[in-house]
Structure formats: structure tokens, C-alpha cells
Amino acid sequence: MAAGESATAGSGAPPRAVRRRVRLARGPLTIGEPAPAIEPRLAAGEPYRPDTIADGGTAFGLTVRAASVRGLHKRFVGGPRQDDLCLGLHSETQTLIAAVADGVSGAARSDLGAALAVRYATAAVTRQLDAHGDAAAVDWANAFDQAAWALISEGERTGVDAVSLATTLVVAVVSVGDSGAVSVHAAAVGDSPSFRLHGRHYDPVVDSRASEDGLIGGGVQALPRDARSVDVGTCALEPGDALLLCTDGVALPLAGGESELGRAFARELAIPPDVVDFARLLDFSRSTYDDDRTLVAVWAPRRP
Amino acid sequence: MKMRFPSNSPGNLDPPTAPLSLGDSGSEPTIPAPVAAPAGPELEASAAAASEPTTGSPAAGPAPTVIGQVLPMYFVGDESHSMAGDPIAAVNQGLIDLRDEVAKHPLIGKKVRFGIITFADTAETRLQLSELSEDLVLPTLAPRGRGTSYACALEALRQTIPADVALLKSSGYQVHRPSVFFLSDGQPTEKADKWRTRLEELKDPGFRERPNVLAFGVGDADPEVIRELATAPRYGFMMTTGASTAGAIAEFASSMLNSMVASAERLDRGEQTIEFEKPEGFVQLDAPLL
Numbered sequence: 001m002a003a004g005e006s007a008t009a010g011s012g013a014p015p016r017a018v019r020r021r022v023r024l025a026r027g028p029l030t031i032g033e034p035a036p037a038i039e040p041r042l043a044a045g046e047p048y049r050p051d052t053i054a055d056g057g058t059a060f061g062l063t064v065r066a067a068s069v070r071g072l073h074k075r076f077v078g079g080p081r082q083d084d085l086c087l088g089l090h091s092e093t094q095t096l097i098a099a100v101a102d103g104v105s106g107a108a109r110s111d112l113g114a115a116l117a118v119r120y121a122t123a124a125v126t127r128q129l130d131a132h133g134d135a136a137a138v139d140w141a142n143a144f145d146q147a148a149w150a151l152i153s154e155g156e157r158t159g160v161d162a163v164s165l166a167t168t169l170v171v172a173v174v175s176v177g178d179s180g181a182v183s184v185h186a187a188a189v190g191d192s193p194s195f196r197l198h199g200r201h202y203d204p205v206v207d208s209r210a211s212e213d214g215l216i217g218g219g220v221q222a223l224p225r226d227a228r229s230v231d232v233g234t235c236a237l238e239p240g241d242a243l244l245l246c247t248d249g250v251a252l253p254l255a256g257g258e259s260e261l262g263r264a265f266a267r268e269l270a271i272p273p274d275v276v277d278f279a280r281l282l283d284f285s286r287s288t289y290d291d292d293r294t295l296v297a298v299w300a301p302r303r304p
Numbered sequence: 305m306k307m308r309f310p311s312n313s314p315g316n317l318d319p320p321t322a323p324l325s326l327g328d329s330g331s332e333p334t335i336p337a338p339v340a341a342p343a344g345p346e347l348e349a350s351a352a353a354a355s356e357p358t359t360g361s362p363a364a365g366p367a368p369t370v371i372g373q374v375l376p377m378y379f380v381g382d383e384s385h386s387m388a389g390d391p392i393a394a395v396n397q398g399l400i401d402l403r404d405e406v407a408k409h410p411l412i413g414k415k416v417r418f419g420i421i422t423f424a425d426t427a428e429t430r431l432q433l434s435e436l437s438e439d440l441v442l443p444t445l446a447p448r449g450r451g452t453s454y455a456c457a458l459e460a461l462r463q464t465i466p467a468d469v470a471l472l473k474s475s476g477y478q479v480h481r482p483s484v485f486f487l488s489d490g491q492p493t494e495k496a497d498k499w500r501t502r503l504e505e506l507k508d509p510g511f512r513e514r515p516n517v518l519a520f521g522v523g524d525a526d527p528e529v530i531r532e533l534a535t536a537p538r539y540g541f542m543m544t545t546g547a548s549t550a551g552a553i554a555e556f557a558s559s560m561l562n563s564m565v566a567s568a569e570r571l572d573r574g575e576q577t578i579e580f581e582k583p584e585g586f587v588q589l590d591a592p593l594l
Contacts, residue, residue: 032371036410073411073569105570213512215469216373216480252373252478259370288372288415 033287041078049080054279067279072290083292086118102247104166113165120150135175140187148227182237202257206233237300249291371476390550398557406436423457424449451493458502482515489523531589540589559583
């Protein structure tokens with residue numbers, strides 16, 4: 001597959017010097033009442049699940065930042081991060097593939113489920129692009145089936161019920177056309193949302209279902225069981241817009257962008273922070289929000 | 305019927321317009337650097353970022369600012385005379401232990417709101433939905449009245465829960481589906497139609513704030529009735545025959561605490577189910593009774 005190819009392929013202009021403000025020196029972003037400060041416990045377990053992952057770079061003129069941080073609750077009890085993400089590149093179609101998964105916390109090995117789902121879905125989409133070369137024609141049912149299949153076969157291999165690997169999954173392909181136009185096609189199973197950040201506005205890319213009865217919850221759809229309940233959406237990124245894929249550890253306090261966190265993120269993400277700062281930003285402190293958090297942001301190039 | 309509902313008084317709920325500090329006041333550097341200030345000359349190149357309004361004071365929009373997520377939980381306890389002595393003492397001690405344990409947990413206390421409703425021939429709200437802090441003054445339950453009216457208890461819930469949820473929401477909280485722990489040592493002393501009507505109202509799918517109900521029978525409670533009260537058969541529990549009522553209540557209280565912790569830990573997904581494990585000395589009523 002093409003995911004391993006150089007990120008500079010097709011990106012055109014040589015890297016230029018950038019200077020950014022650095023959040024590390026300012027400490028974490030605190031919103032409202034801070035969460036308690038605790039020393040995290042290392043997560044034991046197999047496979048290795050680091051507390052925080054952070055990635056980023058440019059490809060095809062897009063700027064990408066991706067991070068996944070363990071929630072305060074897991075840090076408190078020493079549990080593994082159950083969110084995960086994966087990025088892939090397809091040079092021939094100038095397409096970035098991004099996947100984000102949120103392992104269902106009630107499922108014993110959903111950390112593994114999330115890790116498998118993002119990788120298999122990314123690989124499946126990459127293979128499709130190899131085959132037909134059209135990012136607008138991704139067969140999402142196939143991609144989510146393959147991710148679900150990965151969970152089921154892992155369950156069979158290890159003798160556990162695949163339900164214990166349950167995870168949500170959102171996948172997006174971001175393509176840069178010859179004219180420089182950036183188009184997004186996204187699909188999701190479960191409540192991991194995607195937004196287009198346009199100035200201060202968060203426009204949902206894949207419509208998430210409204211919460212039932214005005215209360216949080218209502219059950220969550222997840223792989224492998226709900227592999228056929230794929231919601232899809234599409235949008236264009238204008239210069240400076242960012243596509244955001246996240247898990248509900250971010251989405252809940254974000255509250256559709258109409259929250260202090262929404263305003264803070266819109267401000268901090270107006271230009272891409274550096275990779276480590278992006279992870280630091282995601283690790284914001286806010287009382288009662290202690291779930292794992294994952295965010296992938298993809299910025300369309302600004303006009304020259 | 306004597307009922308006291310928390311209609312207007314917010315108890316110790318946070319005030320709706322609590323001032324919010326939006327700032328980079330991290331725990332390490334204690335300098336409350338206002339985010340508002342543009343972060344200096346190192347800003348990349350230019351333009352659009354600088355046009356972002358960065359004032360810290362939010363516009364006076366109508367939508368309440370989200371300030372946290374909470375799980376409302378209610379203990380509904382029998383205060384009829386049959387609870388006199390060790391059983392009611394076990395309830396009171398269990399509530400104290402619950403408060404103390406939750407209050408010292410660094411993460412759970414802020415996410416749970418706990419209320420107490422008791423019933424005998426009437427129902428009373430004995431603790432309005434509150435944060436379980438160390439200094440929370442708990443009521444001391446004591447036997448009272450004549451009779452055991454499930455109808456009053458269920459009606460109290462039906463009226464209290466929507467008011468509490470509305471108040472939490474208007475204060476800026478994202479609210480999870482409430483949970484109820486119902487404990488009784490006897491059988492209702494009213495006509496079955498009366499309490500069943502109230503139960504149907506509480507479980508009605510059209511009732512948006514309908515709670516998850518876990519029901520526990522001790523002493524002379526009727527397992528069939530307990531099973532009916534629970535919103536799912538697996539949420540119904542009956543003390544095993546011959547066990548000590550006070551001992552079973554102590555186990556119940558311990559399980560209620562564990563459930564509170566486990567449920568609040570998993571608020572993330574907001575699943576409709578409530579985390580609960582069968583207490584020692586109880587049988588789960590999800591199988592046909594012999």
C-alpha cells in the first residue's frame with residue numbers, strides 16, 4: 001500500500017521556516033474548574049499502549065496534526081488508552097486517509113479493538129484507492145466490514161468474544177485536486193464525530209444523531225456489531241479550514257463548538273500548532289471530563 | 305399526602321452563572337496569564353489568526369455555557385416502622401460511608417449528584433440532589449408514619465427528577481440518565497393499582513428523564529413486586545432467605561457505592577445501562593423465581 005510513501009511526495013513547495021507560539025511554556029489549557037492534578041499510573045498490558053501519541057506533518061499541501069491522550073480516569077486507575085488513530089497517504093490520488101476510533105469502555109479489550117479498527121480501515125481504503133483511484137468513490141461498507149472483520153478474527157484467534165473489542169470508528173479521506181481544491185469524504189459508525197472548522201464555526205461533516213431525550217447517551221453503535229450502520233458525509237475545505245475528527249472525550253465538552261472549549265479550540269487551531277503543542281492542547285484540564293481524547297486536524301492550505 | 309419537593313431551591317447545585325475562568329492558568333505555572341492576550345510576536349506569519357476575537361468574556365448568548373457532566377443518583381429508602389432498629393441504623397451508616405468514600409475520590413465526587421427520598425405512608429425528599437462532599441450534612445433516617453406507600457415514593461421521583469434535571473441543565477451541566485436505588489423491607493400497603501399506575505408513569509418511554517431503577521428487597525419485601533419495580537429484571541435484587549436484614553442492607557449500601565463509582569467512571573460513553581454487581585446476600589431476579 002501507499003501509506004508508507006514519503007510524506008513529501010507531491011507536496012510541492014519546499015518546507016519553509018515557521019515560528020509558532022509554544023503552549024508548553026504556558027502549561028495546560030484550563031477551562032473553567034480544573035480537573036484534579038494526579039500522577040498518572042503507567043498502563044500495564046499487552047500490547048504496549050502509550051499514554052499519549054502525537055503525530056503531524058504536511059502532505060499534498062495539507063497540514064496534519066494528530067494526537068490521542070489517555071483520559072484522567074484511566075491515568076488514575078492505570079488503564080490503557082482505549083482511543084486510537086491512524087494516518088495514511090495515497091500519493092497517486094493526493095489523498096490523506098485518517099481514522100479515529102473510540103473503544104467502548106465497557107468492552108474489556110476495546111483498546112485493542114480501536115487499534116485494529118483504525119489500521120485495518122486505513123489499509124482497506126488505501127487498497128481501494130490503489131484499485132480505482134477515486135477518493136470520491138470509497139466503498140465505505142467494504143472498509144468498515146474489513147475493520148469489523150479484523151475484530152472478529154482477532155476474537156477468534158484469541159478465543160474471546162469479539163464484542164469485547166467493540167469500538168466506534170470514523171474515517172475520512174481528504175483529497176487535494178489538481179486545482180488545489182480540497183474535498184473530504186467521511187464515514188462513521190458510532191458517536192465519534194467529524195467537523196469542518198471554518199473560522200469559529202464547527203460544521204458537522206457526518207451528521208451525528210441527536211441525543212435521546214435531551215440526556216447524554218442512548219447507547220452507542222460500535223464495530224463489529226454495527227458495521228452496516230455507516231453514516232457518511234462530505235464537505236469541501238476552503239483555504240484555512242480544518243477538518244476535525246475526534247472521539248467523544250473531546251466532542252462532549254466541545255458541545256458542537258458552542259462552548260468555552262469550542263471557542264478556545266477555534267482560537268488555538270486557527271493556525272496549526274506544532275505537534276507537541278497540539279497534544280498539549282488536547283490534554284486540556286476541565287473538571288468532570290476525564291475520558292480519553294483523540295483529535296485529528298487537517299488544514300487546507302492557505303492562499304499564497 | 306405530605307411531600308416536599310425541591311422545586312425552587314437549588315440545594316447545593318452550582319449557580320447557573322458561575323464565573324468561568326478561561327485561561328491558561330495551568331497547575332505548574334501559577335501565573336494566571338490571560339489567554340486573551342495575543343501570544344506575542346512569535347505568531348506564524350499573519351493574518352486570519354489575528355482577526356480572531358480573543359476576549360475572555362463570552363458573549364451574552366442565550367445558550368448556557370457547558371460547565372461539566374453529571375450523573376444524578378437517588379436513594380429511595382423505606383422508613384416504615386418495620387425498618388426500626390438495626391436495619392435503619394444500617395441504612396444511615398451506609399449513607400455516611402457512601403458520602404465519605406465518594407467525597408475522597410478525586411474524580412467521582414464532581415460527577416455524581418446524590419439525592420435521598422424516603423417513604424412510609426408519605427414520601428419526603430430528605431436530601432436534595434447534592435454533590436457528595438465531606439461536609440455534606442446527611443439526614444438521619446428514622447421510622448415514621450403508618451404504612452408503606454410505594455405510590456408516594458414513585459410519584460415523588462416522577463416530580464423531582466425532571467425538576468432536578470432542568471436545574472442542572474440550566475446551570476450548564478450535561479446530564480446523564482438518572483439512576484434510582486430503591487430499597488424496601490415490606491410490601492406496599494396500598495392497592496396494587498395505585499402504585500402500578502405511578503410506576504408506569506415513571507417508566508413511560510414518553511417521560512424523557514425516566515430513570516434506571518434498581519430495586520432491592522429485604523425482610524418481608526415481595527420478590528415479584530421488587531422485580532416489577534426494577535427497569536430491567538437484572539436490576540431487581542432480593543435478600544436471600546434467612547439472611548440478616550441489617551447485614552443485607554450493609555451489603556446493599558456497599559454495592560450502591562461501587563455502582564456509583566463504576567457508573568461515574570464510565571460516564572464517557574453515556575451508556576443507558578448502569579454499572580452494578582449483585583451484593584452479597586442477594587439473589588438477582590432476572591431468572592424465574594422458584
